[in-house]
Amino acid sequence: MRIQDLETPIGVVDLDRLSANIKRLQAYLDGHDIDNRPHIKTHRIPAIAHMQLEAGAVGITCQTLTEAEVMCSAGIHDIFLPYNLLSPTKLKRLIYLTRRAKISVTADSARTVAGYADAAEKEGTSLPVLIEMDGGAQRCGVTTPEGVQALARQIDSAPYLQFGGLMVYPSSAEANAFIAETKMLLAQAGLASERVSGGSSFSMWQAHEFTEITEHRAGMYVYGDRNLVDAAVMTLGDCSYSVLATVVSKPTNDRVVLDSGSKALAADMARKSPGYGLIVEHPEAVLFKLSEEHGHVDVSQCLQKPEIGDRVTVLVNHCCVSNNLFQRIVGHRNGEVELEWPILAKGW
Numbered sequence: 001m002r003i004q005d006l007e008t009p010i011g012v013v014d015l016d017r018l019s020a021n022i023k024r025l026q027a028y029l030d031g032h033d034i035d036n037r038p039h040i041k042t043h044r045i046p047a048i049a050h051m052q053l054e055a056g057a058v059g060i061t062c063q064t065l066t067e068a069e070v071m072c073s074a075g076i077h078d079i080f081l082p083y084n085l086l087s088p089t090k091l092k093r094l095i096y097l098t099r100r101a102k103i104s105v106t107a108d109s110a111r112t113v114a115g116y117a118d119a120a121e122k123e124g125t126s127l128p129v130l131i132e133m134d135g136g137a138q139r140c141g142v143t144t145p146e147g148v149q150a151l152a153r154q155i156d157s158a159p160y161l162q163f164g165g166l167m168v169y170p171s172s173a174e175a176n177a178f179i180a181e182t183k184m185l186l187a188q189a190g191l192a193s194e195r196v197s198g199g200s201s202f203s204m205w206q207a208h209e210f211t212e213i214t215e216h217r218a219g220m221y222v223y224g225d226r227n228l229v230d231a232a233v234m235t236l237g238d239c240s241y242s243v244l245a246t247v248v249s250k251p252t253n254d255r256v257v258l259d260s261g262s263k264a265l266a267a268d269m270a271r272k273s274p275g276y277g278l279i280v281e282h283p284e285a286v287l288f289k290l291s292e293e294h295g296h297v298d299v300s301q302c303l304q305k306p307e308i309g310d311r312v313t314v315l316v317n318h319c320c321v322s323n324n325l326f327q328r329i330v331g332h333r334n335g336e337v338e339l340e341w342p343i344l345a346k347g348w
Contacts, residue, residue: 001337003330004311008246009260011326013341015333017240018222019051025204025221026055032208037061037080037197039219042320044345045329046074048222059102061199061217062345065093068103070345077101080197082132082167082217084112084140091119095127104128106167108142113154113161120160128164129155130197133182135168135175145182152191165195169217171203171210179212202231225319230272236315241329242280243314243322245295247306256306258287258295258314265295265314266321280313282306287314 003012029036038052039061049060049071059078062068068079079101085094097103098120107113107129120127131148134141142148148166155163166182168175175198183193198210199217207216220228224239245260265277267290275287276295282302289296295314299305306312316322323329324347331339 003244003332003335003337006244006330006337008244008311009258009264010244010330011264011323012242012244012330012332013223014240015331015338017224017238018048018331021222021224021234021238021240022052022055025218026052026057028205029207029216030056034207034213035215037215037217038222039063039199039217040067040071040345042219042223043323043329044070044343044347045341046071046076046344047341049074049076052222058215061219064347065090065097066347067345068097068101069093072097072101074344080104080217082106082130082169082197084108084132086112086115091115095119095123095125098123098125098127104130104164106130106132107151107155108132108134108140110151110154113151113158117155117158117161120158124160126160126162128162130164130167130195131155133166133168133175133178135170135172135178137170139169141168145178145185148182149185149189149191152186153189156191163191165193165197165214167197169198170200171198171207171213171216173210176210176212183212201228202233205233220319223319223323225322226273226278226315226317227268227271229278229315230270236278236280239315241316241319241323243277243316245312245314247308247310247312248294250306250308253305254298254300256297256299256308258297258312259293260295260314261293262290263292263325264322265290265316266318266325268316268318268321270317277317278315279306280315282312 198213201218201220223241245258249257284301
């Protein structure tokens with residue numbers, strides 16, 4: 001079957017490009033002696049995670065317990081969870097995972113550390129905890145070296161916790177300086193920071209410039225999307241993931257409607273380019289509005305305008321969110337359908 005015979009909307013992956021993307025980043029990180037710990041929140045598919053591990057990744061990164069549980073059940077046994085886990089139910093699930101896999105987590109508060117310490121002590125298991133630092137993005141994370149040192153001491157003093165190192169997102173020059181200052185303060189307290197985890201697909205080709213980083217977490221590099229293309233991190237020819245759509249209406253000569261709306265393309269705007277995605281066959285078109293099941297397209301600047309029944313390829317703005325909207329992803333080579341992957345770690 002050809003992908004042009006598939007019902008739309010549907011997410012598809014070019015398997016040759018996918019494999020090339022995995023190998024390209026792995027080779028770059030290997031060349032700079034940086035561990036690769038890819039983030040699977042982009043694809044949520046165990047088979048792709050195994051491809052990343054087979055290429056040389058040291059383990060994977062999961063953003064939710066559900067993702068970690070699915071990946072562990074699929075035979076992946078080195079998992080990093082860089083997310084504050086607080087509820088008793090989640091802590092029980094986390095500790096259960098430590099019976100089956102090598103698990104490490106992060107914290108940015110005394111309360112989170114206390115929860116980990118109590119759960120680990122009840123189980124009698126050792127849990128590595130990294131400290132998340134705010135590298136300038138003003139997301140989660142401790143904001144001062146002194147705050148990191150205090151939290152590291154709390155972790156180190158807990159009988160069943162191990163101070164596992166430092167974590168930041170995204171990797172940047174500002175974060176690198178923060179880490180260097182913090183490591184000096186920690187060393188004065190006798191605390192070594194052997195593992196320093198950085199991340200972001202947008203900064204992946206600069207990972208070697210951030211000299212304090214020992215491992216890198218990137219997710220979108222396997223698929224690519226319009227934002228990465230706009231940022232010159234990937235090219236259109238590198239992108240492996242797209243959504244196939246069909247023109248279902250042409251109300252005017254300058255406007256068409258696709259069968260793909262926010263429930264297929266996701267509602268993320270691009271950082272630079274206009275609209276909700278790039279229509280590959282008609283790059284002059286602007287996907288200016290999304291309803292739940294419709295994509296509204298201005299085709300006034302197109303030299304050759306799409307007609308009702310035409311199928312188009314949409315490079316989405318944010319591949320992670322779009323991928324999560326589907327139950328399955330179809331893999332192809334040169335347009336020939338080769339496999340179908342259920343998205344087993346799909347968000348609940």
